[in-house]
Structures are given as C-alpha cells and as structure tokens.
Amino acid sequence: MTASTHSGVLTGIFTMTPADAAPEKLQSSRRTFLKLSGAGLVLGMAAPLPGMSGGAEAKAAEALAPNPFLVVAPDNTVTVIIKHLDKGQGAATGLATLVAEELDADWAQIKTEFAPADPVKYKNLAFGVQGVGGSTGLANSYEQYRLAGATAKAMIVAAAARKWSVKASDVKVSKGIVSSGDKSAKLGDLAVLAAAESIPDKPALKDPKDFVYIGKSFPRVDSKAKSTGATKFTIDQQTDDMLVATIVRPPLFGATVKTFDASEAEKINGVIKVLQIPQGVAVIATNTWGALQGQRAVKVTWDESKAEKRGTDEIVTAYKALLDKPGLPARKDGDVEAAFKTANKVISADFEFPYLAHAPLEPLDCVVKTDGKTAEIWTGSQMQTLDHGAACAVLGLKPEAVQLHTVWAGGSFGRRAIADSHFVREACEIAKAYGEPQPVKVMWTREDDIKGGWYRPVYVHRIKAGLDKDGNIVAWQHRIVGQSIIAGTPFESVMVKDAIDHSSVEGASNLPYGIANLTVELHTEKAGVPVLWWRSVGSTHTAHATEHMIDILAKEAGRDPVDFRLAMLSKHPRHAGVLKLAAEKAGWGSKLPDGKFRGVAVHESFKSYVAQIADVSLREDGTPKVERVVCAIDCGVAVNPDVVAAQMEGGIGYGLGAALKGAITMKEGRVEQSNFDGYDVLRMSEMPKVEVYIVPSAEAPTGVGEPGTPVVLPAVANALFSGTGVKTTVLPMTKQKYKGQS
C-alpha cells in the first residue's frame, strides 16, 4: 500500500476530490479501510439473512430491481434504497431525486428505505466503505443513482416497446406515465415485464437542460412524518421485551472502574442487572426511568491514575507556549523570514478555540439483539461498515450473522461518524455480558453526551503577516497548535502524512490568497481528551483565524475588506464569484444605520465555496446580536436548491451558536458543563435572518452539509471589528467585551 492510495481514505473522510473516486483508488482504499476496521469479511456479505431482509429487497423478487438502488413494484411504488444515513441533511431526498430524475417517476410514487450494511453494493465512492461524512453524500452518488434510475427507465421503455409493438424511440416517460401514441401505462404496470428485459450497459443520462427535478426545489421525503411525530429514531425502537440500559461513565477521561456498589441501584424498580463493561458500569432495566434512576444510584470507585487531570486552562497555556516555536511545515511558499525583514509593517494575532460538543438532540443510542449466534443492531449508523465490523468483533460473530439496520438519526454534526464505533461497541458489550436474547437499547443521557468527550479539539493559532508600503500582504506565517483528531485511531498510520494531520490545517494550508511568501506550521499535541470532527472539521477554526486576520490587515492597509480579498483572488474565480455575489446581494458599501456593523468572510470547504456577509448590532448588555446573514454558495449543481438553502441556514445557526457561547471547559480534568444550561446552544431569538444565493453552475455537485458553518464566525467577528475595533481572538465571543470600545 502506498501513501497515495492511503490518501484516498484521508481525503474521503474530509474532502472528496473526483480523483478519489477513480476505481483503482477505491479498491485500494477499501482494502485499507476494511483491514483497519477488522472487517475484511464484510466484503463477502451481499445478501441479507433469510427472514432478515428489508421490505424492498423482499419485494424485489416480483418487481423491477436491476441494481441495488431501486425497486419499481407492480403497486406503482418506486422505492429508492438510500445507502447513507440521513441525519437531517436530506440524503434520502437527494438520492431519491437522482433516481426520480432519470426514471422520470412521479415524485408522489417515490418511497425511500435505508440500505443494509453492505460495502460491496453501498460503499461511499469517495471512501471505499459504506458511510458518509465530509459532505460527500450527494457528491459521490450523483452519477451512481442517476444511472440506477436510467437503467430502470431503459428497461421499462424496452418492455413497453415490446408490448405495444412500437419502436423504443417512440416510447416516452413523463411523471411516472409511460406512453406511445394512444397507449399508456404506469411505471409499475410494466415493472414485471421490464424485469425480463436485459440490463443495459450504459444507459444514456439526461442532458441537464431536460432535468425536471434536479435543480428545482421540491418537497423533502421526510417532512410529513417528522412533522407528525411518526418518524422512528433509534430511541423509538420498541418491543414488548426490550430492555433499556444506561452506563455510569468515568468522571475523568481515561479513568476506569476500580470497584462498584450496585446495592442501591438494584433496589430501584425496573432495574434487573448492574454489570461492569470496559466502558464503565451498565445498568439494565425493564424501562427507561428505571435505567436512568439506576445510573444515578450506582456508586463507583474509579482508578484515576491514568486519567487526564489537566484543566482546559492548563492545556491552553501549554499550547500557547508552543506558538513561539516553529512547527512542522504543512505548506511553505517563498521565503517568509526574508519577506518579514523587508516588510513595511508586521502584524501578529493569536487565537484560542475551545473544546466544542456536538450535542445532537437525539442522544447517542443503539439497540442490540443477540442470541449468541446471530445479532441485529439498530442505530443511526453513519459509518455502517465500521459499525458492523465493530459489532462483529465484540460479539465474536461472523459478518453474515450480524445485520445492521440504519435508522433515521436525530442529528450528528460529526458525532455519529466515529472511527472506533464506541457507542455500538458498548451496546454490544452490554448485550453480550447480559447474555439473554432480549433486545437491549443503550441510551446516553444529555449529561453523558456533554461530559462524554469526542469534542472539537482546543486549538491555538498565531498568524504573523507583513504588509508592504502599498498595503499588500508580502508574508504570512500561520502556526497552529492542537490535538490531532486522527491520532490514536486506527487511521493514524494512513491519514496523517509527514506527521501532519490534514484535519488540523485544512482551510489554512490551502489559503487561496495570492501571497508569495507563506508558511503554515503545525504542532500536534497530546491530551487525554477524546476528540472528533465537528461540522466542517478543521475549517471550524482555520476559517476564523485566516479570515479575521485578513480584515485586521485590510484595516492596517486602509483597504475595503471585499476589494482587499478580490485583489488577491485572481487565481480563484469561484472564491471571487461567491464573494461578489454576496457583496451585491447584501448591498456591501451601502451606508448602515447607526449601531449596525457589517462584516464579510469567504472560505472553501468540502469543495464548495461560501461567502457570508453579516449585519450585527450590540444588545444592551454589549453582547452581539446577529441580525442578518447573506450567504452565497457555489456547490456545483444544486440538486435541490431548497435543501441547499436549508443546509446553509442550519449550518449558519450551528456555527453561530458555537461562536457566541459554545465552550466545554475542564477543571482538574472534570468537565464543568453537563446539559443545555452550562452548554447553551443557539435559540430562536438569536437566529439571524438568513438569505441564501446559489451560484448557477454546471460543475459536479459538492458538499453542502458543512460549508455553511465555518464562515459565519469570521463574518460576525469582522462586523464587530469594523464597528467596535475589537478583535475576536478568544472564543467563544463571550470572552470579548465589544461595548464602549469603538
């Protein structure tokens, strides 16, 4: 295995490039991934076990199912098999759209069903295994699902032509109706006949000018069920004999159980078993309230000898000390040191970013049912191949004996995309230790979630930049200190190149501005806090440090922030395109009422380009009130513009909540927050008016789930800087006083 094939996995997780989808890379990355996950045999699992098959797979026998992605049934339903988890981003709607487009189905006949765990059929073409992340869901599926629909359509057309004795070219399909002359039929009427037709090798895809769904806004597939409480999430899975388990988790990261006393817990109604597992002490009960009370009643003595005992203040102080020392190079252009010597002015700024919890509203949960010979698992699985492999490993079962059901997830934002499948593992540990065939639902409390780690890491940055006498940036030295998200995971050997974890520097090492002398350096530090990618990963911090610094420099240079950027973006037309569009729509340059400030930022992540312009004022107490955000995005073809807009709106809110008040802090190793009081999130009254504009494009679709998130922080900070002169260097914004300092 070579470094280049390994990087296929790396880029697959974070950002997808078309080159990564090349078949030879997929092969290599899949092997790599499966070897890493210990799930090599998963490759051999194609068909579900008897009696365990999904509805659509079962129906496929007497219907048209020429590929694993759709079933056209005689009852005129078209079931699209969704290979990726839908955690709100609209994967089900998006993938169904691609099939409906090429099949020319009627939107009303489309149904969706999540695919079983099967990396052969359902791998992410950017990863080589089944899973989604890095905003790749639609991008990697764009041709695959269109081809799936086109294949079925070609077979239906052939069947119609044969039945009606007409030429295939004289058969038309529109909104689910197949017709030729005075003859017509529904897609479903021809399903069985079409199944006998040969499967075309290369069915023609539509010319984009003929699209009826792609590029148009139309309803999500899940709106009604989710507006009426009907959607079943993992937490809603129930059987009469189901047990509910909670886990008493370590109070410090790295602490382990020394002894425990279950006597009080066992007195609680409903509690039937308290047992130790590697992750802590599990309380198993016949109902949720018993499991929750039992969790509080268990007394555990912890071995804290190997635990992280530092507080966040100590960690930040240790990191900051490294800002004075050169780090490992992540990018080196020209000669920065020489350029500083000739610079007219040298400006430096340090930035501090806290730990952030993802806090999806559905707490982590997983249902396991096993009789020791076979197992079924229900969870919002974002990395099906890894989760399935982990379950097999813990349960000691062969891949074909374990079926993983992907269930609608109540948010993720990165939290369910985990390398070690820890919440699937612990659920399997409990089911195994309990040893009865009843299904066990393991549920995290909000306190488990907020205190439980897997945070966006703490980072500190220093950017030192030199301006020449004309106000041009001639030197840029960017130093980043932080914990690696990848270190300590099975991916470390393949996803960290030359000791640089790409996820620590992305967004900084690819700074688009034309600066001749530029270095980006990284210090990777260790801390005993488990960390994870958080919506937009490295860009959560790099976008702010770079884009806020640009405004600081523009002010020094006496230049307009938009013009200052555009002058340095001549080689990056897509950055410039969104910047100009946002500026035009926001009325950049127009006079603002007293007390209102305006700021801009532009950033590329997950191959999409986003510019945002924020209008901000200050509340009575001096805290920022973000009133309006104008957002321009270039994501290639916008398959469903309304879903793109929704992802921008939501991404902006998610990023803004963290910017304004998000921070997990620790004292002597103990997390100080536990619920939405200490770790508050954006609320209705804080949501700005968001306007989204999409750059028309014929380029292949790129990510939308994450790219809206990182841009709002620097846009708001730049507005505050312009209005008050206060730099936002320590996050969250509550760490700055903006009032009365203009």
Add this chain to the structure above:
Amino acid sequence: MACVPGLGRNRTKQGMAGMATTFSLNGEKRTVEAEPDTPLLWVLRDDLKLTGTKFGCGAALCGACTVHLDGEAVRSCQIQLRDVEARDVTTIEGVKGDIAAAVQAAWIKLDVVQCGYCQSGQVMAAVGLLSQIRKPTDDDINKAMDGNVCRCNTYQRIRAAIHEAAKTLPG
C-alpha cells in the same frame, strides 16, 4: 378504559403493581400502573408506546418533550405521573383541531424539518402559542419558542411556518 399491561407491571420488583393513575390521553381515558413519581415523558413513551414525544435533556432545557396539559404546552420530562391524574394530556400523536392542522400544514409546506427529532416539541409549542395568540409577532415567537432547541437550527423556517399558519387561521 384501557389498562396498560407490559412494561408497567415490571416496574416493581416482586410483581407488586405501581399505583394506578387515570387521565385523559389524546381524548381517551387511560389508566397506567406505574410509580407516581415517574416523569410523564417515560410513561408516554415506555408504557403507552407513544414515541412521538422525545427525550432531549431531561431537565426542561430543550423542549423536545413538549406536550399539552389541559391545553397548555408543558415539558413532560418535568411532570410526574401523579400530577396528571384526572387531567387532559395531548401528545403529537393526538393533537388536532384547526390550529394543529394549520401548523402541521405550514411545517410541511415550508419543509421546516431537517433531522426532525425536535419537531414534535416544536409543533406542540407552536400550537400552544397560536392557541393563546392568534397573530403572534416575532417577539411573541421568540418568547414562546426560545425553550425549544433545534440543533439543526431550523429556527428561520419554524418562525416562517408559525406566521404562515397564523395567516391561514381566522383572526
């Protein structure tokens, strides 16, 4: 009157039944045998199998568990079973009437949902608001909805859908 078997009877250790509590659920009289201090949230979800009402924080900080008690939006994680004796409880599964229909139609029309996990609570809170204030202002919406967290941050569409629902309702 339906007595609910199942998990309820397992609440006590030696087969002793919990106390029986009777209340109106979605217009139907129900009796539940469970410990009287059990939060209504878990009675609804575990004993009565109505899973539309969600758990998000267990501390009245997120609103995912919002139901109506005698027509008013409350957090079911903070209401004990004993508190609902002889009262009317309405959940997302049973909410009806002009206001609920207008709210849910607006939610669907504007494609408010993303992950959807908070939306039962959002809908119940919005119905509660419109039941009290027929034409809410943005400030009214802020006050009524600030306790309902949406981690997907669909707030802009929730606000628009409440205004949309208000438009379709007679003043």
